[in-house]
Amino acid sequence: MKVGVFDSGIGGLTVVKSLLHHQLFEEIIYFGDTARVPYGSKDKNTIIRYGIEAVEFFKNFELDLIVVACNSVSAYALSEMQESASCPVVGVVEAGVLATRNALKSKESNILILGTKATIASKAYEKGLHSLGFDNLIPHATPLFVPLVEENIKDEVLHATLKHYFKDLPHPDAIILGCTHFPLIASEIAAYFHNNTQLIHSGDAIVEYLQNNFDFSYKYENTQLQFFASENPDALKNTAKEWLAYE
Ligand code: DGL
Numbered sequence: 001m002k003v004g005v006f007d008s009g010i011g012g013l014t015v016v017k018s019l020l021h022h023q024l025f026e027e028i029i030y031f032g033d034t035a036r037v038p039y040g041s042k043d044k045n046t047i048i049r050y051g052i053e054a055v056e057f058f059k060n061f062e063l064d065l066i067v068v069a070c071n072s073v074s075a076y077a078l079s080e081m082q083e084s085a086s087c088p089v090v091g092v093v094e095a096g097v098l099a100t101r102n103a104l105k106s107k108e109s110n111i112l113i114l115g116t117k118a119t120i121a122s123k124a125y126e127k128g129l130h131s132l133g134f135d136n137l138i139p140h141a142t143p144l145f146v147p148l149v150e151e152n153i154k155d156e157v158l159h160a161t162l163k164h165y166f167k168d169l170p171h172p173d174a175i176i177l178g179c180t181h182f183p184l185i186a187s188e189i190a191a192y193f194h195n196n197t198q199l200i201h202s203g204d205a206i207v208e209y210l211q212n213n214f215d216f217s218y219k220y221e222n223t224q225l226q227f228f229a230s231e232n233p234d235a236l237k238n239t240a241k242e243w244l245a246y247e
Contacts, residue, residue: 001027002025003024003065005028006051006058006073007030007070007073009236010034010236011149011180012032012180013243014183014184014201015069015180015203017243018203023219024219027223027225028223032228032229032230034229034235038116040179041117042072044122047073059086064088065210067092067206068089068090069202069203072122074093074124078091078093090210097125097128097129098205098212099200099208100176101129103198109136109174110138110173111172111176112140113137113139113176113178114140114189115140115178116143116179117141117143119178119179120178126139138169146181148161148185149182171197172193174200177189178202183202
C-alpha cells in the first residue's frame with residue numbers, strides 16, 4: 001500500500017504521525033505546498049486549483065490512495081480531486097464528522113468546530129454533523145493558532161490567544177481540531193476547558209475511516225517515507241524528523 005499525503009504545508013505531518021503509528025502503509029509520499037501556505041485564508045476556487053495540482057504531482061508515483069490531510073482542501077476540493085485522480089482520494093472532514101459521531105453518546109452534545117477561516121466558511125463540518133442529527137454546533141475560526149504552532153510558541157502568547165478565542169463560548173462536550181496544526185496544541189486547548197471535553201483529531205479520525213473502508217489486514221513496521229515541498233524541502237524534512245522522531 002502506497003499513499004500520498006497532501007497538505008498546504010507542514011501541518012499534515014500530524015496526520016502522517018497517526019498513519020505511521022497504526023502501521024497502515026508500506027510507503028508514504030508526503031507533499032506540502034510550502035510555497036503557497038496558508039490555504040486557510042484563500043478562496044474556494046484557488047483551493048480547488050491547488051488541490052488538482054497536487055493530484056497532478058502525485059501522478060509521478062503509482063499510488064493506491066491519496067489522503068488529503070488539509071482540512072481547508074478537504075472542505076472545498078475533495079470531489080474535484082477525486083475526479084482528476086486515478087486512485088481513491090479521502091479527506092479529513094468526512095472522517096472527522098464520523099469520528100465525532102462515534103465519540104459522542106448524545107445528539108444534544110455541544111460541539112465546538114475549530115478551523116481556518118476557509119474551513120469554517122465552507123460549513124463542511126456543520127453540514128456533515130447536521131445530517132447526522134447534531135444541531136448544537138459552535139463553528140469558530142481560529143487562524144492565529146496556525147502561526148503560533150509554526151513558531152512553536154506555547155507561552156503566555158498562546159494562553160492569551162486561547163482566551164481571546166474561547167472566553168465567550170459555552171463549555172463544549174467535544175472539540176473538532178479541524179486544522180492540521182491544532183493537534184500540536186491539543187493539550188493546551190484541552191487544559192483551557194479543564195480537560196473535560198473530547199478532542200477529535202484529524203489523524204486519528206482518518207485512521208478510523210480508512211480501517212472502516214479499506215482492507216488493512218497487514219501491518220508495515222518499516223514504512224518508507226519520502227517528503228516533498230514546493231519550497232524549502234529541507235525545512236520540511238527537518239520538521240518531519242523532529243515531529244515524527246525518525247532518522
Ligand atoms: N493545513 C491547513 C488546514 O488544515 C492549515 C494551514 C493553512 O491555512 O494552510 O486547514
